[in-house]
Amino acid sequence: xxxxxxxxxxxxxxxxxxxxxxxxxxxxxxxxxxxxxxxxxxxxxxxxxxxxxxxxxxxxxxxxxxxxxxxxxxxxxxxxxxxxxxxxxxxxxxxxxxxxxxxxxxxxxxxxxxxxxxxxxxxxxxxxxxxxxxxxxxxxxxxxxxxxxxxxxxxxxxxxxxxxxxxxxxxxxxxxxxxxxxxxxxxxxxxxxxxxxxxxxxxxxxxxxxxxxxxxxxxxxxxxxxxxxxxxxxxxxxxxxxxxxxxxxxxxxxxxxxxxxxxxxxxxxxxxxxxxxxxxxxxxxxxxxxxxxxxxxxxxxxxxxxxxxxxxxxxxxxxxxxxxxxxxxxxxxxxxxxxxxxxxxxxxxxxxxxxxxxxxxxxxxxxxxxxxxxxxxxxxxxxxxxxxxxxxxxxxxxxxxxxxxxxxxxxxxxxxxxxxxx
Numbered sequence: 001x002x003x004x005x006x007x008x009x010x011x012x013x014x015x016x017x018x019x020x021x022x023x024x025x026x027x028x029x030x031x032x033x034x035x036x037x038x039x040x041x042x043x044x045x046x047x048x049x050x051x052x053x054x055x056x057x058x059x060x061x062x063x064x065x066x067x068x069x070x071x072x073x074x075x076x077x078x079x080x081x082x083x084x085x086x087x088x089x090x091x092x093x094x095x096x097x098x099x100x101x102x103x104x105x106x107x108x109x110x111x112x113x114x115x116x117x118x119x120x121x122x123x124x125x126x127x128x129x130x131x132x133x134x135x136x137x138x139x140x141x142x143x144x145x146x147x148x149x150x151x152x153x154x155x156x157x158x159x160x161x162x163x164x165x166x167x168x169x170x171x172x173x174x175x176x177x178x179x180x181x182x183x184x185x186x187x188x189x190x191x192x193x194x195x196x197x198x199x200x201x202x203x204x205x206x207x208x209x210x211x212x213x214x215x216x217x218x219x220x221x222x223x224x225x226x227x228x229x230x231x232x233x234x235x236x237x238x239x240x241x242x243x244x245x246x247x248x249x250x251x252x253x254x255x256x257x258x259x260x261x262x263x264x265x266x267x268x269x270x271x272x273x274x275x276x277x278x279x280x281x282x283x284x285x286x287x288x289x290x291x292x293x294x295x296x297x298x299x300x301x302x303x304x305x306x307x308x309x310x311x312x313x314x315x316x317x318x319x320x321x322x323x324x325x326x327x328x329x330x331x332x333x334x335x336x337x338x339x340x341x342x343x344x345x346x347x348x349x350x351x352x353x354x355x356x357x358x359x360x361x362x363x364x365x366x367x368x369x370x371x372x373x374x375x376x377x378x379x380x381x382x383x384x385x386x387x388x389x390x391x392x393x394x395x396x397x398x399x400x401x402x403x404x405x406x407x408x409x410x411x412x413x414x415x416x417x418x419x420x421x422x
Contacts, residue, residue, distance in 0.1 A: 042217025042360045044367065048224060048341070051252065051371045052378035068379060069224055069340075075382040077226055079410030080339035081105050082402070083192045084282075084312030085202050087333035087345060090218070091185050094119055099144065101134035105191055106338050109178065110134035112155070114142035119187045120155025121178040133175075184208045184331060185215060185347070188315075193409045200282050203311060205329055205349070213328055213349040216359040219367050223342045225377040228402055230334050230342060231310060233373060234286045235398035238391060240269040243376070244369050252371035266293045273394045275401045284310045284401055308332075313405040320362070326354035330366060339413045346370070 136147030328350030
């Protein structure tokens with residue numbers, strides 16, 4: 001009779017395999033976690049109902065968000081879509097020959113990358129019979145092909161170049177195309193209510209273009225407010241002391257952020273806001289000096305000096321320069337999805353020789369502070385004639401500066417009616 005060691009070991013194989021598999025799995029998970037912390041970019045997406053709402057009894061956050069939107073007094077709103085450049089997508093979100101359906105300015109756009117490597121955006125609905133070009137559409141050269149009948153539209157001017165079953169293509173066969181530019185790792189679209197050409201360009205951050213600063217992460221939030229409310233915070237110096245002084249460890253829920261448990265830590269802010277002169281009148285600048293105090297002792301290693309430059313109505317460059325933490329930028333973008341729905345992204349690029357945990361910690365800290373503002377924006381009403389004191393004068397100057405992005409034909413949100421007519 002033949003005998004083998006495998007016969008003797010067979011009763012022990014299941015527990016032995018389990019004993020070996022358990023530590024191996026834990027080690028693999030540990031290495032994956034370590035890689036994500038040390039090297040992988042951060043990516044965080046917050047839905048509209050995730051942040052800024054306090055659930056009412058017997059309702060969840062989603063239901064509460066819907067109720068707040070329905071009940072909230074809107075006020076006398078400025079036009080809802082200011083003229084300017086807005087972020088559509090990150091460049092890495094649109095690989096070669098890809099097509100994306102993007103909602104912006106209350107419109108559906110088909111955004112695609114042609115075979116020439118350029119990004120294009122056209123109205124999503126085919127003028128023939130209304131098919132959505134972004135749902136099943138195919139990229140052919142610099143054109144997008146309709147999935148319904150095969151009509152092809154050129155990206156840079158929207159002209160129809162091919163109708164497979166027609167002898168000729170009418171000159172008037174075209175779809176609306178949108179001006180795009182692609183810089184700083186993102187794709188931007190130009191909006192003007194009168195279809196005027198871009199009045200300025202999106203500034204190039206040379207360190208990003210050269211690869212000296214690398215992508216370290218991004219966050220994305222949907223916010224229920226008018227677009228002007230968000231950049232106006234830059235001029236609202238007083239809110240920093242009250243809303244953003246409590247330690248970030250106290251979280252984003254304003255009901256708990258000022259609790260005594262975290263009273264040993266405090267953020268101090270000194271801010272100046274000013275508009276830039278001609279020819280950069282479409283830009284403004286905020287200088288921020290931040291200090292952190294723990295038990296009354298200042299932590300000089302965590303002093304932050306930030307220059308935040310706003311370009312147009314929806315783009316902000318937040319530049320960091322720190323002897324210990326290094327140099328980098330957070331690209332802050334506000335894009336109107338609908339009249340009272342904004343998509344806000346924070347993308348951080350940092351020195352490639354600085355460990356990824358540092359910029360990721362910075363953007364997470366920024367996320368906590370930002371979500372405190374979100375809780376205000378999601379629940380407030382716009383005050384066209386606010387009650388201000390002299391210390392709020394920067395808000396008046398900011399509103400005057402921001403008004404340049406509105407035109408006579410800028411679209412407005414329908415005014416609420418109070419008629420009792422049935």
